[in-house]
Amino acid sequence: MTDADPTGNRNTTVYERLGVPTVINAHTTATRLSGGIMRPEVADAMREATQWTVDMATLEARASELIAGHTGAEAGYVTSGAAAALLLGTAACVTGLDPARMNRLPDTTGMKNEVVVPRSHRNFYDHAVRAAGVTLVEVGLSDRFAGAGVRDTEAWEIAAAITDRTAAVLYVAGPDARPPLAEVVTVAHAAGVPVLVDAAAQLPPAANLRRFVAEGADLVCFSGGKAIGGPQASGILCGRRDLVMAAALQHLDQDILWEQWNPPPALFDKARLPGLPQHGIGRPAKVGKEAIVGLLTALDLFVAEGDDARIVRWTAQMERLADGLRGIPHTAVRIVRDRRNGTPTVELTLDEAALGLDALELVRRLQDGRPSVAANPSRVQDGIVLLAPVALRPDDERTIAERVRAILSAG
Incomplete structure (x- = not known):
């Protein structure tokens, strides 16, 4: 999404003009992360x-x-x-x-x-x-x-x-x-x-x-x-x-x-x-x-x-994300589904000892880097980072995979 600013520049967003960095929200539609993306x-x-x-x-x-x-x-x-x-x-x-x-x-x-x-x-x-x-x-x-x-x-x-x-x-x-x-x-x-x-x-x-x-x-x-x-x-x-x-x-x-x-x-x-x-x-x-x-x-x-079309849309995005994360040494990737409604989530499991980096640290680096990526930390105690589709924009999955790879390769 682009908006014109008073100088005629059509390649900036309103948040760029305000000086506020945006977040790729792979966590949830949490209020602290401003919710999701409006149609x-x-x-x-x-x-x-x-x-x-x-x-x-x-x-x-x-x-x-x-x-x-x-x-x-x-x-x-x-x-x-x-x-x-x-x-x-x-x-x-x-x-x-x-x-x-x-x-x-x-x-x-x-x-x-x-x-x-x-x-x-x-x-x-x-x-x-x-x-x-x-x-x-x-x-x-x-x-x-x-x-x-x-x-x-x-x-x-x-x-x-x-x-x-x-x-x-x-x-x-x-x-x-x-x-x-x-x-x-x-x-x-x-x-x-x-x-x-x-x-x-x-x-x-x-x-x-x-x-x-x-x-x-x-x-x-x-x-x-x-x-x-x-x-x-x-x-x-x-x-x-x-x-x-x-x-x-x-x-x-x-x-x-x-x-x-x-x-x-x-x-x-x-x-x-x-x-x-x-x-x-x-x-x-x-x-x-x-x-x-x-x-x-x-x-x-x-x-x-409808629920079926929504799940198909979300699943396609999570499959692309999972594909982008596969092959990273000392990690395992799978898609899990909410037992209530079938919502897919990517589950990234880290071999923390081999990587020399724990799941919470990965969440923190994703959050504090640019672009900032918000991941779900609810299972970091098990060495797992969760990434959900509900608040993602199209193609956000590519950026998330790139950020994760960059962090884990740097150690």
């Missing part, structure tokens, strides 16, 4: 969106209808990321449609202000849940991860932890998540408590857009800037219409007179409200019209491409 159709839609102004509630209401069509949920909402969706979803579970409670957050005194979570589901992202003013109540012991046994949290333990202070049950989806979501939904709903699912990175497969709602989740959060290919600062909150409405009320700019406010009925039911809340706890997580349009465009493209 031109998405960028074009975002640029087009900047040329007009719209009523944001009306735009989000239309987004709700389109997201509902893709997810099977009653309603949907575009957020500024999956973490923002967790914050808004938690706030909705705490306040319901009570604007007085919305105005008080994060002060939850006198409200339902606890969220039950299996201990093995805890992670740094649940800070977004706690930011709504709730306390997380951990349940169970994850002996299978600690190596002390085979058990994890069980549904009856979640049921026993639910009290009249419980606003929601938080469930972090993943291939190893226990107990099964359907069991959690059963015990939570028996107590009248909603289930909030963090499914930020659970795409592909595209079927997961519908899976969690179909299993009974009340709210589901997805990242828009990962495999969907939308703007990095975008996400999806979908689920029950009343809860999505409550989330929207705590997110949108509400500086409008009650008599003037004429919200779109696709998302809002004005008759259920005594009045409008002030700017809510989600207001700092504002999402722009460009991001909403970009996310909706990317979502359509993600679903239209």
Whole structure:
């Protein structure tokens, strides 16, 4: 991609003009690495969106209808990321449609202000849940991860932890998540408590857009800037219409007179409200019209491409990368696939003693060189460097192979 600069030079990128080096991202669509590569159709839609102004509630209401069509949920909402969706979803579970409670957050005194979570589901992202003013109540012991046994949290333990202070049950989806979501939904709903699912990175497969709602989740959060290919600062909150409405009320700019406010009925039911809340706890997580349009465009493209075509595209790139790495002395190369969705990854194993260089040092040199290459260090303790396709540009695989060869040949 090239852009003209003010002097007429068409051979520089915007980052070169800013003096910011770019990164070849063979790690993941991590936020610290600015996510992935946006398809031109998405960028074009975002640029087009900047040329007009719209009523944001009306735009989000239309987004709700389109997201509902893709997810099977009653309603949907575009957020500024999956973490923002967790914050808004938690706030909705705490306040319901009570604007007085919305105005008080994060002060939850006198409200339902606890969220039950299996201990093995805890992670740094649940800070977004706690930011709504709730306390997380951990349940169970994850002996299978600690190596002390085979058990994890069980549904009856979640049921026993639910009290009249419980606003929601938080469930972090993943291939190893226990107990099964359907069991959690059963015990939570028996107590009248909603289930909030963090499914930020659970795409592909595209079927997961519908899976969690179909299993009974009340709210589901997805990242828009990962495999969907939308703007990095975008996400999806979908689920029950009343809860999505409550989330929207705590997110949108509400500086409008009650008599003037004429919200779109696709998302809002004005008759259920005594009045409008002030700017809510989600207001700092504002999402722009460009991001909403970009996310909706990317979502359509993600679903239209389909899992099989996506895997074929990624596999071809990983095969070219593996071919470029083969034959390097004291290394072994293979392609491994994610057991959930078939996503291919190149696994480069080093004979660290023979090379005189360990896997972490290779990751560091790739990162610190030019061009910078971000590799996945999650298995460096085993002498393995992982290289993934999701955020690569065409032909990045050639540059990665050249960088690896240069580093390993230098020792």
